[in-house]
Amino acid sequence: MGAVRGTFVDFVDDPWNHPGDETAAVRFVHDGLLVVDDGVIADFGPHDEVAARRPDAAQNATRIADRIILPGFVDGHAHVPQTRILGAYGEQLLPWLEKWVFPEERKYFEAEYARAGIGRFFDNLLASGTTTVQAFTTAKRVTTELLFKEAARRDVRIVTGITAIDRNAPEWAMTTPERFLADSEELIARFHGEGRASYAITPRFALGASPELLEACGRLRAEHPDLHVHTHISEHPDEIRGVLAMYPDCADYLQVYERFGLVGPRFTGGHGVWLSDSEFARLSRAGAAVTFCPCSNLYLGSGLFPLGRAKDPAHPVRLSLGSDIGGGNRFSMLHVLDEAYKVGMLRSAAATDPREAERGRLSWARAFYSATLGGAASLYLDDRVGGFDVGKEADFVVLDWREGPPGADWHASLLWDEPGTPDDLETVGELLFAIMMVGDDRAVAETWIAGERRYRRA
Amino acid sequence: MGAVRGTFVDFVDDPWNHPGDETAAVRFVHDGLLVVDDGVIADFGPHDEVAARRPDAAQNATRIADRIILPGFVDGHAHVPQTRILGAYGEQLLPWLEKWVFPEERKYFEAEYARAGIGRFFDNLLASGTTTVQAFTTAKRVTTELLFKEAARRDVRIVTGITAIDRNAPEWAMTTPERFLADSEELIARFHGEGRASYAITPRFALGASPELLEACGRLRAEHPDLHVHTHISEHPDEIRGVLAMYPDCADYLQVYERFGLVGPRFTGGHGVWLSDSEFARLSRAGAAVTFCPCSNLYLGSGLFPLGRAKDPAHPVRLSLGSDIGGGNRFSMLHVLDEAYKVGMLRSAAATDPREAERGRLSWARAFYSATLGGAASLYLDDRVGGFDVGKEADFVVLDWREGPPGADWHASLLWDEPGTPDDLETVGELLFAIMMVGDDRAVAETWIAGERRYRRA
Numbered sequence: 001m002g003a004v005r006g007t008f009v010d011f012v013d014d015p016w017n018h019p020g021d022e023t024a025a026v027r028f029v030h031d032g033l034l035v036v037d038d039g040v041i042a043d044f045g046p047h048d049e050v051a052a053r054r055p056d057a058a059q060n061a062t063r064i065a066d067r068i069i070l071p072g073f074v075d076g077h078a079h080v081p082q083t084r085i086l087g088a089y090g091e092q093l094l095p096w097l098e099k100w101v102f103p104e105e106r107k108y109f110e111a112e113y114a115r116a117g118i119g120r121f122f123d124n125l126l127a128s129g130t131t132t133v134q135a136f137t138t139a140k141r142v143t144t145e146l147l148f149k150e151a152a153r154r155d156v157r158i159v160t161g162i163t164a165i166d167r168n169a170p171e172w173a174m175t176t177p178e179r180f181l182a183d184s185e186e187l188i189a190r191f192h193g194e195g196r197a198s199y200a201i202t203p204r205f206a207l208g209a210s211p212e213l214l215e216a217c218g219r220l221r222a223e224h225p226d227l228h229v230h231t232h233i234s235e236h237p238d239e240i241r242g243v244l245a246m247y248p249d250c251a252d253y254l255q256v257y258e259r260f261g262l263v264g265p266r267f268t269g270g271h272g273v274w275l276s277d278s279e280f281a282r283l284s285r286a287g288a289a290v291t292f293c294p295c296s297n298l299y300l301g302s303g304l305f306p307l308g309r310a311k312d313p314a315h316p317v318r319l320s321l322g323s324d325i326g327g328g329n330r331f332s333m334l335h336v337l338d339e340a341y342k343v344g345m346l347r348s349a350a351a352t353d354p355r356e357a358e359r360g361r362l363s364w365a366r367a368f369y370s371a372t373l374g375g376a377a378s379l380y381l382d383d384r385v386g387g388f389d390v391g392k393e394a395d396f397v398v399l400d401w402r403e404g405p406p407g408a409d410w411h412a413s414l415l416w417d418e419p420g421t422p423d424d425l426e427t428v429g430e431l432l433f434a435i436m437m438v439g440d441d442r443a444v445a446e447t448w449i450a451g452e453r454r455y456r457r458a
Numbered sequence: 459m460g461a462v463r464g465t466f467v468d469f470v471d472d473p474w475n476h477p478g479d480e481t482a483a484v485r486f487v488h489d490g491l492l493v494v495d496d497g498v499i500a501d502f503g504p505h506d507e508v509a510a511r512r513p514d515a516a517q518n519a520t521r522i523a524d525r526i527i528l529p530g531f532v533d534g535h536a537h538v539p540q541t542r543i544l545g546a547y548g549e550q551l552l553p554w555l556e557k558w559v560f561p562e563e564r565k566y567f568e569a570e571y572a573r574a575g576i577g578r579f580f581d582n583l584l585a586s587g588t589t590t591v592q593a594f595t596t597a598k599r600v601t602t603e604l605l606f607k608e609a610a611r612r613d614v615r616i617v618t619g620i621t622a623i624d625r626n627a628p629e630w631a632m633t634t635p636e637r638f639l640a641d642s643e644e645l646i647a648r649f650h651g652e653g654r655a656s657y658a659i660t661p662r663f664a665l666g667a668s669p670e671l672l673e674a675c676g677r678l679r680a681e682h683p684d685l686h687v688h689t690h691i692s693e694h695p696d697e698i699r700g701v702l703a704m705y706p707d708c709a710d711y712l713q714v715y716e717r718f719g720l721v722g723p724r725f726t727g728g729h730g731v732w733l734s735d736s737e738f739a740r741l742s743r744a745g746a747a748v749t750f751c752p753c754s755n756l757y758l759g760s761g762l763f764p765l766g767r768a769k770d771p772a773h774p775v776r777l778s779l780g781s782d783i784g785g786g787n788r789f790s791m792l793h794v795l796d797e798a799y800k801v802g803m804l805r806s807a808a809a810t811d812p813r814e815a816e817r818g819r820l821s822w823a824r825a826f827y828s829a830t831l832g833g834a835a836s837l838y839l840d841d842r843v844g845g846f847d848v849g850k851e852a853d854f855v856v857l858d859w860r861e862g863p864p865g866a867d868w869h870a871s872l873l874w875d876e877p878g879t880p881d882d883l884e885t886v887g888e889l890l891f892a893i894m895m896v897g898d899d900r901a902v903a904e905t906w907i908a909g910e911r912r913y914r915r916a
Binding site for chain 1: 541542543544545546547562578581582585586694756757758759760761762783787788789790793796797799800801802803804805806807821822863864865868869871872888891892895896898899
């Protein structure tokens with residue numbers, strides 16, 4: 001039993017449901033007490049109320065002053081074996097894959113290198129405040145197994161699984177439907193639902209899988225309906241053209257996944273930059289999710305994600321944010337928010353529908369909701385993580401609005417220049433916006449997982 | 459007399475002139491010696507050659523190991539009085555101006571606040587490796603005078619001048635043509651050409667100036683043809699519509715400035731996101747410049763600068779890069795390069811002309827050229843700064859490719875994991891690309907101005 005006292009912000013609803021009054025979706029506890037029992041939140045609320053119920057916990061609480069405490073961040077889409085090659089120069093996709101991606105991913109077939117790389121991956125996540133991640137590994141059991149083990153050791157909540165790929169890649173990088181099924185069944189039995197791990201059926205993307213392999217994925221999902229499905233969708237126009245050439249009887253990209261029975265709750269399509277309204281509507285009805293990866297979409301020139309359309313109340317999709325390491329060039333979810341805001345502004349400026357334009361504006365509440373509870377809900381993990389409700393896992397990130405690049409400190413002092421944290425939500429929101437637009441990973445002072453401090457800024 | 463020994467990279471030409479062989483535009487001295495006399499480069503070249511000529515200097519040289527030394531960065535467009543409000547939430551332009559920009563700028567009419575703000579501005583520049591800046595102040599003499607004085611004290615090369623604005627702003631923020639002329643003449647006499655300062659005739663933008671005020675600007679330029687002209691152009695479609703409504707007989711935005719005799723050498727238009735090919739061609743013929751401010755253009759949703767068109771050999775414009783503090787949300791020119799690369803990739807992906815697409819790709823050489831010699835040339839200061847030629851001012855930035863956000867170090871180790879600096883330009887280029895895409899201001903280990911170290915990372 002432990003406890004933390006400080007200023008807490010989390011979300012009780014999607015701020016997009018409250019245009020004009022987004023703070024209705026926010027829970028703000030200026031002087032709060034969060035009590036943890038066996039990694040899970042046992043009590044939470046205003047300090048004095050909780051302390052009256054739990055005097056012992058209050059007595060021994062860790063005091064976190066001058067900081068804003070948020071739920072740990074959820075990174076909805078990342079590639080573990082690309083940890084080292086993030087931000088490599090890619091004049092075109094093919095040379096980039098050949099020069100950087102394939103040679104690096106191959107190293108993860110060796111346990112020793114994979115262990116080192118996976119260690120770096122988690123080091124970077126924790127330094128970025130990320131406590132839940134949905135990630136790609138490789139087509140090999142060894143990488144995936146080591147990833148599950150290291151996630152368990154770090155207590156990071158992970159959604160992952162062997163990559164299903166048997167096309168359009170070097171021979172050694174691929175698997176077969178039979179091997180994929182056998183490897184998956186073994187790892188599902190060993191890791192799915194153990195500790196904080198969930199298994200994801202993970203076809204790399206439609207272009208990388210034969211119909212037989214996608215069928216195998218579908219069979220796996222039918223047998224294990226509680227598994228996740230994690231893949232890519234509609235990242236780049238060339239990719240979409242390739243997919244439709246492979247499946248000329250499919251009207252759009254999503255239909256390929258639908259045909260193989262992959263789209264439903266716990267399905268996440270990475271990117272979705274070029275999804276049509278029909279595809280958004282079908283994803284919405286299916287309870288499926290999309291991950292918005294702005295750093296990657298900008299870095300690779302893929303396009304500008306239509307945030308205002310994705311959040312259309314006529315067909316809202318579950319939405320997470322992703323670093324997409326290493327298509328994205330930064331691990332920090334704060335940096336992802338910076339870029340997501342910019343993409344939203346560009347799309348909003350170009351939108352002809354003013355309501356779509358409004359939905360494309362990533363206020364601080366929408367931003368941090370998406371990086372916490374929204375991301376958790378997209379993974380159907382919002383009963384476990386993403387907020388401070390009693391019964392959830394005690395993951396949180398401690399933010400220091402004064403830290404960041406040159407300029408962050410003085411900017412923050414314009415918003416709040418008193419000791420302690422502001423006691424009004426408007427100012428706290430301004431500080432959080434400053435953290436995402438002027439700050440960076442330096443603002444992450446501490447990262448706690450299941451009630452234990454796992455990272456502290458040097 | 460002092461000297462620095464280390465690994466130097468600068469540019470001898472525009473890399474866009476050497477497609478397919480950009481390194482022809484690069485000067486790379488793996489073990490170099492740069493000798494400084496009275497702030498100016500007295501000798502430069504391979505260590506052994508220079509040491510033979512200057513044994514004393516070589517003997518006492520400061521050794522900078524494990525670093526890449528580049529010319530100091532040139533920031534072509536920034537607003538000093540917005541130092542504190544960078545990255546403030548702007549759902550729309552008007553509330554943003556009213557809530558943040560105007561109240562903040564007004565504080566710079568008080569000498570004490572202005573002094574503090576200007577000090578912060580330069581602190582941030584130096585921590586970002588920026589040693590030359592073209593900046594806006596306010597419409598008041600006091601701010602501009604203090605800015606010139608502080609730049610002189612810091613030895614930063616500055617191009618600035620009183621803002622000409624008499625429309626579309628609060629009463630107190632404006633000047634009159636008469637006052638503007640009188641104030642300008644006084645400051646020109648006192649500061650232009652003194653030390654490292656140049657005076658810029660600075661109409662805020664066409665929407666903010668009456669025809670009489672633009673006429674006053676033109677008169678000033680006719681009387682002082684060696685002055686700079688610094689303004690905004692074609693940042694946002696609404697702004698362009700407003701300008702053309704004011705000047706219905708002008709075919710485009712540039713024609714307004716042309717009509718008042720403002721466009722020629724040393725003219726810089728900030729942004730230029732929406733310039734037509736005709737405008738690019740006229741700017742090119744006039745020897746005028748444009749500043750590409752990617753952070754700001756993304757942050758405010760202004761649009762994607764057409765880099766591939768701006769560098770069209772049929773009408774190449776002089777181009778600098780700008781932070782546009784505080785429309786831009788970061789001071790670091792490395793961050794500006796990150797965002798510039800992304801804008802270039804997005805435009806290239808959408809370009810129908812493959813040559814335009816190619817020109818839009820911001821390789822490391824194009825990027826750092828633009829932030830150094832290219833920026834200097836856009837200001838007609840390339841005889842003074844931007845490179846390591848003998849006779850230029852000894853401004854340089856010392857870059858450490860291992861520093862940056864979580865992930866930077868391990869990424870860099872993939873490119874270079876030996877002691878010392880690489881002795882091949884390909885690897886050095888990869889490290890520089892890593893610095894701009896994975897690193898950030900933390901990669902700036904030291905900033906030297908006129909041969910003196912003015913900043914060292916803590």
